[in-house]
Amino acid sequence: MPHSLPPRRSSRRARPRAGAVALVGLSLAVSLTACSDDSGGGGDGPTNGASGSDPRGQSLSWKSCQAPDQAQGTGDKPSPLPGGTRWQCATMRAPLDWKDPKGASIDLALIRAKAKDQGKRIGSLVFNFGGPGGSGVATLPAFGDTYETLRDRYDLVSFDPRGVGRSAPGEKNSRAVLPHVSTTDAARDMDLLRQVLGDKKLNYFGISYGTELGGVYAHLFPKKVGRAVFDAVVDPTENSEQGSLGQAKGFQLALDNFADDCVKQGEDCTIGNSRDAIEKRVAKLLKDLDTKPLPGLGERRLTQSAGTGGIAQALYSKDYWPYLREGLQQAYDGDGRVLMALSDAMNGRNEDGSYSNITAANVAINCADDKERYSMADVEKKLPEFREAAPLFGDFLAWSLVSCTDWAVRGAASHPDVSAPGAPPILVVGNTGDPAPPYEGAARMAKQLGKGVGVEITYKGQGHGSYDSGDACVRKAVDGYLLNGTVPKAGTVCG
Structure with a gap:
C-alpha cells in the first residue's frame, strides 16, 4: 500500500535556499530557523504543577530565542530582523483538558517580534501557517521579511500548537495528550493567548489549515475576533474523503500548470x-521507481513514494518549478538526489537524518478532528474516482484516508463549524492555482462564515497562498485591512 503523501491538509512550505542544489549534494532541504524558551519549557506531556490556578492570570517571560529542537526541525536560531529587532520566545501554560481548565496543564511554545512603532501599535497579530503540524515558532522567523510591513503596527506572534514542535508533542505521553489535540482545543488556546498577550481582540493571519483554525476560533468567539485574514483557504464543508479528493484535483491542476510553464521555456524545457508528453514521462518514471529505485542521497534510494512526495513538494510554489525540472531530468538520467531532497522537505527530515514531528502531529490532529474512519475496502472502491481526478496523486491521497483507521481517539465531526454570526469582516483570499487546498474552498469558507463576515478576494496565480506571492494588488488589500481597517470590496480580483 502506498504511503499517504502529501498530508490531507497542508502547511506553508519553505523556499529553496539559494544555491542549495549546487552546494549541498543537490539537496534542497531548507534549515528553518526556530527558537525555544531558555527555561526548556514545552515538554513531552502534561504536568500538574499549576493545578488549581487560572491560566489567564499568568505573565509571559520573553527571552532570547535558541536554536530549534528536533521536533521543530533543527537549524540555527533566528537572525535579527531589519533594523536589528530580535526575536523573543516564551512559554504559555494552557489546560490539558479545556473541560477542566484548572487541572493538569501543558506548555505551549511562543515567538514574537515587537512592532516597529509602539506608539501606533494596534496589538498582536497571531499567525498559524498550517499543517496541521507546522511549527509556528520555526516558520514565522523564516518568513519574517514577508510580513515586515505588518510589523509597522503589530507585534508579530506565532506558536507551536498543542502536539506540535515543542508544545506537548506527546512523544513520550501520547495516551494523555492525544485526546486533546483537536482544532477546537487549539482555538481555545488562541483565545487564552489573546488574553495573556493583553489584547481585547484576536488579530489573526491564518494560512492553509490555519484558515480552518481561524474559522473555528471565529465560531467559538465571534465577539473576540479583531482583524483577520484567511489565505490558501480550507473548504470547511468537506469531510475527509471530499477534502482528499479535492486536494488530488488541486495537485493535478498544479502539475498541469507546471508542465505548461515548462513548455513555454522552449529549449530550456528538456523534460x-x-x-x-511531460506528464506521461513523469508517470512512467514513478511506475519504474516502484520496482527500480534510483540512487538518492547518501545510501538511500529514491522510491516511488519518495518520488511522488518530492514532486508534490515542488508543486507548492512556483519558486520550486526550476528545481522540479532539474530534478526530473536528473531522475531520467538515473540520479534521484534532487527529488529525494524535495521529498525530505515534505516529510520533515532534518539535515542530521532525524525527523521533526510534523507528520506525526498532522495525523494526530486530523484524527482528532475527522469523524470518518475508512477501511481498506472503502479505499479500494474509491480508487477509480481518485485516479481519474489525478492519475499521479490519486492513489496516494486515496490511501491517506486509512490514516485514522483504528485510531485510539474518536474524531470530533465530519467537518468543522465555522459559522460566525456577529463577527467583524474576515478577509478570505483564494488563489486559483493553489494545489492544497484548491481555490474553490475560499468561496465556501466565506459563505459559511456568514453574510457580512466572509469577504472573498481572488488572486489569479500559482502556488500555495497569495500574500507571499508579492502581488501588489493582494498586498494592498491585505495590508490596507490589517493596518488601517479598510475592508476591500468583496469579489476583488488580483493578478
Whole structure:
C-alpha cells in the first residue's frame, strides 16, 4: 500500500535556499530557523504543577530565542530582523483538558517580534501557517521579511500548537495528550493567548489549515475576533474523503500548470515538448521507481513514494518549478538526489537524518478532528474516482484516508463549524492555482462564515497562498485591512 503523501491538509512550505542544489549534494532541504524558551519549557506531556490556578492570570517571560529542537526541525536560531529587532520566545501554560481548565496543564511554545512603532501599535497579530503540524515558532522567523510591513503596527506572534514542535508533542505521553489535540482545543488556546498577550481582540493571519483554525476560533468567539485574514483557504464543508479528493484535483491542476510553464521555456524545457508528453514521462518514471529505485542521497534510494512526495513538494510554489525540472531530468538520467531532497522537505527530515514531528502531529490532529474512519475496502472502491481526478496523486491521497483507521481517539465531526454570526469582516483570499487546498474552498469558507463576515478576494496565480506571492494588488488589500481597517470590496480580483 502506498504511503499517504502529501498530508490531507497542508502547511506553508519553505523556499529553496539559494544555491542549495549546487552546494549541498543537490539537496534542497531548507534549515528553518526556530527558537525555544531558555527555561526548556514545552515538554513531552502534561504536568500538574499549576493545578488549581487560572491560566489567564499568568505573565509571559520573553527571552532570547535558541536554536530549534528536533521536533521543530533543527537549524540555527533566528537572525535579527531589519533594523536589528530580535526575536523573543516564551512559554504559555494552557489546560490539558479545556473541560477542566484548572487541572493538569501543558506548555505551549511562543515567538514574537515587537512592532516597529509602539506608539501606533494596534496589538498582536497571531499567525498559524498550517499543517496541521507546522511549527509556528520555526516558520514565522523564516518568513519574517514577508510580513515586515505588518510589523509597522503589530507585534508579530506565532506558536507551536498543542502536539506540535515543542508544545506537548506527546512523544513520550501520547495516551494523555492525544485526546486533546483537536482544532477546537487549539482555538481555545488562541483565545487564552489573546488574553495573556493583553489584547481585547484576536488579530489573526491564518494560512492553509490555519484558515480552518481561524474559522473555528471565529465560531467559538465571534465577539473576540479583531482583524483577520484567511489565505490558501480550507473548504470547511468537506469531510475527509471530499477534502482528499479535492486536494488530488488541486495537485493535478498544479502539475498541469507546471508542465505548461515548462513548455513555454522552449529549449530550456528538456523534460518534454507538451503537457501530455511531460506528464506521461513523469508517470512512467514513478511506475519504474516502484520496482527500480534510483540512487538518492547518501545510501538511500529514491522510491516511488519518495518520488511522488518530492514532486508534490515542488508543486507548492512556483519558486520550486526550476528545481522540479532539474530534478526530473536528473531522475531520467538515473540520479534521484534532487527529488529525494524535495521529498525530505515534505516529510520533515532534518539535515542530521532525524525527523521533526510534523507528520506525526498532522495525523494526530486530523484524527482528532475527522469523524470518518475508512477501511481498506472503502479505499479500494474509491480508487477509480481518485485516479481519474489525478492519475499521479490519486492513489496516494486515496490511501491517506486509512490514516485514522483504528485510531485510539474518536474524531470530533465530519467537518468543522465555522459559522460566525456577529463577527467583524474576515478577509478570505483564494488563489486559483493553489494545489492544497484548491481555490474553490475560499468561496465556501466565506459563505459559511456568514453574510457580512466572509469577504472573498481572488488572486489569479500559482502556488500555495497569495500574500507571499508579492502581488501588489493582494498586498494592498491585505495590508490596507490589517493596518488601517479598510475592508476591500468583496469579489476583488488580483493578478
